[in-house]
Amino acid sequence: MVVKSELADTELIDQVRSGSTRAYQTLVERHQDYVYTISYRIMGNREDAEEVSQDVFVKAYNGLKNFQGHAKFTSWIYRIAMNTAISYRRKKKIPLETIEDYKQFDQGEISNMVDYQRLEQRKFLQIALNSMLPDDVSVLTLFYFKELSLEEMSEITGIGVNTLKVKLFRARKRLSTALNRILKNEVNSLI
Amino acid sequence: MSHFTEEHIFKYLDQELSAEQVKAFEEQLKTDPQLKATVEQLKYANQTFHSNRLEKAPDHLSDKILMEISDSSRKGYYRPNGLSSSSGFLLITGCLTALVTLLSVVNGGYIDLQSFMPTAVFETSLTNSNQFLSNLISDKALINSMMVIYGGLALVLLDRFVLNPLFRKRAKHLGYN
Numbered sequence: 001m002v003v004k005s006e007l008a009d010t011e012l013i014d015q016v017r018s019g020s021t022r023a024y025q026t027l028v029e030r031h032q033d034y035v036y037t038i039s040y041r042i043m044g045n046r047e048d049a050e051e052v053s054q055d056v057f058v059k060a061y062n063g064l065k066n067f068q069g070h071a072k073f074t075s076w077i078y079r080i081a082m083n084t085a086i087s088y089r090r091k092k093k094i095p096l097e098t099i100e101d102y103k104q105f106d107q108g109e110i111s112n113m114v115d116y117q118r119l120e121q122r123k124f125l126q127i128a129l130n131s132m133l134p135d136d137v138s139v140l141t142l143f144y145f146k147e148l149s150l151e152e153m154s155e156i157t158g159i160g161v162n163t164l165k166v167k168l169f170r171a172r173k174r175l176s177t178a179l180n181r182i183l184k185n186e187v188n189s190l191i
Numbered sequence: 192m193s194h195f196t197e198e199h200i201f202k203y204l205d206q207e208l209s210a211e212q213v214k215a216f217e218e219q220l221k222t223d224p225q226l227k228a229t230v231e232q233l234k235y236a237n238q239t240f241h242s243n244r245l246e247k248a249p250d251h252l253s254d255k256i257l258m259e260i261s262d263s264s265r266k267g268y269y270r271p272n273g274l275s276s277s278s279g280f281l282l283i284t285g286c287l288t289a290l291v292t293l294l295s296v297v298n299g300g301y302i303d304l305q306s307f308m309p310t311a312v313f314e315t316s317l318t319n320s321n322q323f324l325s326n327l328i329s330d331k332a333l334i335n336s337m338m339v340i341y342g343g344l345a346l347v348l349l350d351r352f353v354l355n356p357l358f359r360k361r362a363k364h365l366g367y368n
Binding site for chain 1: 197198201232233235236237239240241242243244245246247248249252253255256257259260261263
């Protein structure tokens with residue numbers, strides 16, 4: 001079966017239901033960065049994020065028969081990703097990436113000052129997120145995707161819109177405080 | 192700090208304030224160092240997250256997923272709409288145990304009314320108005336039947352008010368809507 005990458009999610013889902021794994025590959029490739037981002041933000045390390053992402057897409061594949069299309073496919077799969085990652089993180093004690101891990105990881109990626117600054121930002125962001133609760137992290141991750149309305153976020157997280165607004169407000173404040181603390185520590189370590 | 196709340200600051204950062212409000216807010220920023228510091232701090236967090244909003248998934252991820260799906264389909268691991276072999280085995284064992292226990296209680300008669308009452312009281316009760324009922328149904332069978340009815344009722348209540356809502360909620364959260 002020929003799978004056109006510009007097909008809408010719903011058309012691809014129909015093809016998957018008819019037995020096309022190529023169509024599912026297109027769906028995976030379309031959404032894998034988002035699912036991986038949710039997983040990585042919550043898990044705090046790449047290895048587990050990859051395992052969770054894999055699990056999410058397998059679960060979604062098996063659940064497609066029950067997917068009735070009331071919600072968007074993205075909302076549906078983000079919800080699976082969020083719940084799977086939170087569940088993994090609760091079950092096992094996850095080693096979160098530290099500044100040292102980032103130093104090793106960064107070696108091959110830095111070629112200029114802009115890259116360096118970007119990697120520094122990424123490092124601080126993830127370390128700040130690692131110090132926060134998974135619920136706050138998932139709300140922030142969804143918010144910064146910038147593609148979801150509050151109603152969609154509410155559907156994904158299962159939190160009412162008004163409560164979600166308050167949660168988001170507090171999570172953004174906590175993130176800001178955590179980032180500020182990390183930056184201060186970093187500055188102090190340089191002095 | 193000024194009359195601007197943190198909600199205003201977030202709205203300012205998310206560009207949700209009206210033009211007039213933005214103007215007033217920026218005027219205040221010029222004269223309020225504390226507000227300025229708070230805005231800068233939140234702005235940094237906002238920009239940092241915004242510019243790192245997406246992580247790139249590993250290149251081989253989709254291949255690994257497809258491989259896992261094709262492996263599991265071949266081996267028949269995934270039965271999303273049915274029971275897995277282990278949970279099916281547990282369910283059958285549980286049902287059989289419950290059935291055997293129920294039959295033992297009802298037919299074996301673990302509960303005997305005479306063991307709960309002093310003999311004199313029991314005999315008196317037999318001679319009174321209960322005699323007709325007692326003759327019709329033995330005490331043991333009566334109590335055991337009541338136990339079965341209560342047991343059944345308890346199971347129905349458990350299913351309707353605990354298990355059903357719980358599984359529906361879990362299924363919804365797992366995406367099986």
